[in-house]
Amino acid sequence: MMLRKAVRYRLEPLPEQEHLLSRAVGCVRFVWNRALAVQKSYLDHQCGILSYVDMAKCLTTWRNGESFGFLSESPVHPQQWALKFLDRALKDAFDKSNPKRFPVFKKKGLHDSMRYPDPEQIKIDLRPQDADGRTQFPKIFLPRIGWVKFRKSCVIGGEIRNVTVSHSGGHWHVAIQTEKEVPDPVHPSTTAVGGDRGVANLLTLSDGTMFLPVTTYRDLQKRLAKEQKRLAHKVKFSANWKQQKAKITRLHQRIAEIRKTVLHQVSAAISKNHAVVVLEDLKVRNMTGSARGTAEESGRNIRQKAGLNKSILDQGWGMLKRMMGYKLQWTGGMLLLVDPAYTSQICPVCGVVDAGNRQTQAEFHCLHCGHEAHADVNAAQNILARGLTTSYEVASTAGHAGVVCFAA
Ligand SMILES: [Zn+2]
Incomplete structure (x- = not known):
């Protein structure tokens, strides 16, 4: 089995490196936005979209030209990768069977990141030594940026495939994606368990185990609301306003980090103890969609639904399903997804379904x-x-071979 993993470390760039990183990430954002504008104008004139190859030619022209010559001062590969990513996003948006959201323009400070797709260009020195032979911080070499110190919090297992540099919460991070060939794992357990994802409990297992919901979001919600109110009172784009805005961003990021950690713990515990996990194939996006309804059929229970939506988002159901999928794959287990219809109304003794x-x-x-x-x-x-009775098949589109879907 090919084991793919990603590890994320905090970078400790020098001030001048930080400047270079900001510029490089800014250039990637510029390329994305400009390429998207070009594609949009082609679409507006009913000319279809330009291919990746054509866009890459445009990029070369921009880099060599006068107006956007600044692009050539930053690494080229992440800029090309942005075009590739945009190309895929556009194709996904026009995919008739499963259309995704149309790509949007990127804003400064939101998901600032860039990818170095070529592992050949990346070097890592885990035990660099100074002139006197003393061991220094581990360092990673990023083209056009140089050797940057990072905090190695866990091992990098396997061969490097690509590297993504991102900026969030006032810090720079590097995510290293690796892969290695490992023998097919055999799960130590033989048990199968079903999980009900709910609002009162994050997850309840068929053996009676219950995982409490992640309430961090709601706990910090009040504080967030207070900080947002403060923001509203400030003069837009003033120094105070920017400071307050940064505070809110950090709060959001903290909430997201805590939620992710909890979901990692829950999915790790379950995937270790059970070889087969059955979950409902809930379309989280549909459930968290607008409760307001359409003009003809105005929604009922808007308040309750808004609360439910918050709980669902709070608990990151989609994220949990994904984590469970790949963790079970790593341990040799299997994730089964079943039709969610009436699972809360069926009587397991007599089989009668009643609301x-x-x-x-x-x-x-x-x-x-x-x-x-x-x-x-x-x-x-x-x-x-x-899950144990319905026939199922391997979902090729899920991205993880270990994820199995029910056959309708
Ligand atoms: Zn009954």
Whole structure:
């Protein structure tokens, strides 16, 4: 099995390196935005879109020209990669079977990043020594930037495929993607478990295990609202306003980091203990969509739905599913996805489906045979049963070979 992993380290650039990084990332953003503008004008004139090769030719012209000559002072590969990424985003947007969102212009300070796609150009020195033979901080060589110190918090396992440099929360990070050939893992456990993703509990397993929801977002929500109110009172684009804006960004990033850590812990624990995990194939995007409804059918329960949406986003369901998928693949396990219809209403004893069976958030009480259970555990057991009986197939589009989808 080819094992692909990414590790992320904090960079410690010198002030002049930081300046170069900001410029390089700014150039990548410029190339993306300019290329997108070109493609949009082609689309407006019904001329289709330009191919990646044509766009790369444009980039060469820009780099060699007078007006955008500054681009040539920054590394070229990340700029080409931005074009490749845009090309894929445009193709995805026009994919009839599963259209994705149309690419948007990038704003400064939001997801600032660049990728070095060629591992040949990257060098890593884990134990550099100074003139007196003393060991220094590990360093990574980035073309046009130079040797940059980084905090090596975990091992880089495998051969480097590419490197992404990003700026968030006032710090620079480097993500190193690696791959290595490992023997196919055999999962130490033989158990299968179903998981119900809920609002009251982040995840309830069919064996009764419960994981509490990630409430960080709501806990910090009040503080965020307060800080945002403060922002509204400040003069836009003033020094104070910028400072406040940066504070809010850091708060958002902190919330996201905590959520990610919790989801990593939950998915790691489950994928270690169970060889097969069954989850519902919820379309999280549909569930978190507008509760307002259309003009003809104005939405009901807008308040409740808004709260539910926040909970769903809070808990990062999509992220959990993805993490579970690749972690099970690493351990030799398997993730099964099943149709979510009626899993909370089926009675596992008599098999009757009735909306009245789930009387409250926590209780399941069958109206026909009287069976009682914890509602979430009951749903998880139904999900497990469905996963073990429904025929399934490997989803090639999911990106992870270990992810298996139900066949409708
Ligand atoms: Zn029953």
